[in-house]
Amino acid sequence: MRNYRNSPQVLSFNHFNIDDLRGRAAGRWVEILEAAGVPSSLLEGRIGRPCPRCGGADRFAPMKDIEYRGAVLCRRCFNSSTDPKAGDGVATLRWWLGLSFPEVCKWLGNYLGGGVASPRVRERVYSIPIPSGKDSKRFELIAKVWARNMRPRWIEKAAQLLGLPTDPLIRLCVGWSPEHRASSWPMRDDAGSIIGIRLRCPRTAQKWAVRGSVAGLFFSPELRLIEHCRRLWVVEGPTDTAALLSIGLDAIGVPSAGCGADFLLGMCRWLLPQEIVIVADRDDAGRRGAEKLADAVVIVAPVRIVSPQVGKDARAWVCSGAGCDVIESAADTARAHAVVMEELK
Numbered sequence: 001m002r003n004y005r006n007s008p009q010v011l012s013f014n015h016f017n018i019d020d021l022r023g024r025a026a027g028r029w030v031e032i033l034e035a036a037g038v039p040s041s042l043l044e045g046r047i048g049r050p051c052p053r054c055g056g057a058d059r060f061a062p063m064k065d066i067e068y069r070g071a072v073l074c075r076r077c078f079n080s081s082t083d084p085k086a087g088d089g090v091a092t093l094r095w096w097l098g099l100s101f102p103e104v105c106k107w108l109g110n111y112l113g114g115g116v117a118s119p120r121v122r123e124r125v126y127s128i129p130i131p132s133g134k135d136s137k138r139f140e141l142i143a144k145v146w147a148r149n150m151r152p153r154w155i156e157k158a159a160q161l162l163g164l165p166t167d168p169l170i171r172l173c174v175g176w177s178p179e180h181r182a183s184s185w186p187m188r189d190d191a192g193s194i195i196g197i198r199l200r201c202p203r204t205a206q207k208w209a210v211r212g213s214v215a216g217l218f219f220s221p222e223l224r225l226i227e228h229c230r231r232l233w234v235v236e237g238p239t240d241t242a243a244l245l246s247i248g249l250d251a252i253g254v255p256s257a258g259c260g261a262d263f264l265l266g267m268c269r270w271l272l273p274q275e276i277v278i279v280a281d282r283d284d285a286g287r288r289g290a291e292k293l294a295d296a297v298v299i300v301a302p303v304r305i306v307s308p309q310v311g312k313d314a315r316a317w318v319c320s321g322a323g324c325d326v327i328e329s330a331a332d333t334a335r336a337h338a339v340v341m342e343e344l345k
């Protein structure tokens, strides 16, 4: 077995304030635990079921207010007498991912701040089978119903609040969730299936996701039909995607800075663009995330990273009046990263 504990990625440790992390995670624990690979079926209801770690028949259940506390319980391997001790989401992550407290703080800090979980965690996530495709069908259906809810006047209002035209919102199948009183933005996997729905409060711009969502990519279904993609534009989040679509660029949005690399790689392999341009938010997380994504997809095509010349992100740049010519020429002058093939001797 590989000794993950000595992996250098795990040992590098950034300082995060745990109270701050807990505050930011409250209300989002289901989404966070799912991002860590806990199957969504294990986070619903309070009936006992087999433990994903140690089996059994009914020894595992989520605790009350899981969304706010993130606590789960297994009578055998995770409870008040185990180490870590069950009781909150940080402990749940420690138990599930097998990480130390500082490692979990780092993981959570990266997740909430839009970073990438450490490579070790990603491997663990993939080693756990996620049961059934029923969630995907459910999200397709919800997205369709909510998109139908979106009356022309509402979509105009939503677009206006973002400073964008309505067309990209329609292409991204944006809808309205009456129960959440939020606009809904479908997230897709690299096959185009809807695997989750991001919610966005139009008033406060607060973001969260429908329970059971997997963090996927934001793109319009027609993107997968493009035959010759010259430049694929990668941005952070749904509204930046809408902004670049509004000026005619082939845009795809990752769920947050540096995340969604695997789906993105899948899409790049499908589209085989001549070039990939990542528009990084103008902050540290944005730049670091862009570099991570670039490393993941450079195997498919040369990658350029650009930062907005005006504003903090792609949408602010477009809203400031930058058209596709301005943004294309910024990309032209950015350095292209490419994989150098060594000649076979």
Ligand SMILES: [Zn+2]
Pocket (backbone or CB within 6 Å): 051, 052, 053, 054, 055, 060, 074, 075, 076, 077, 078
């Ligand atoms: Zn157990």
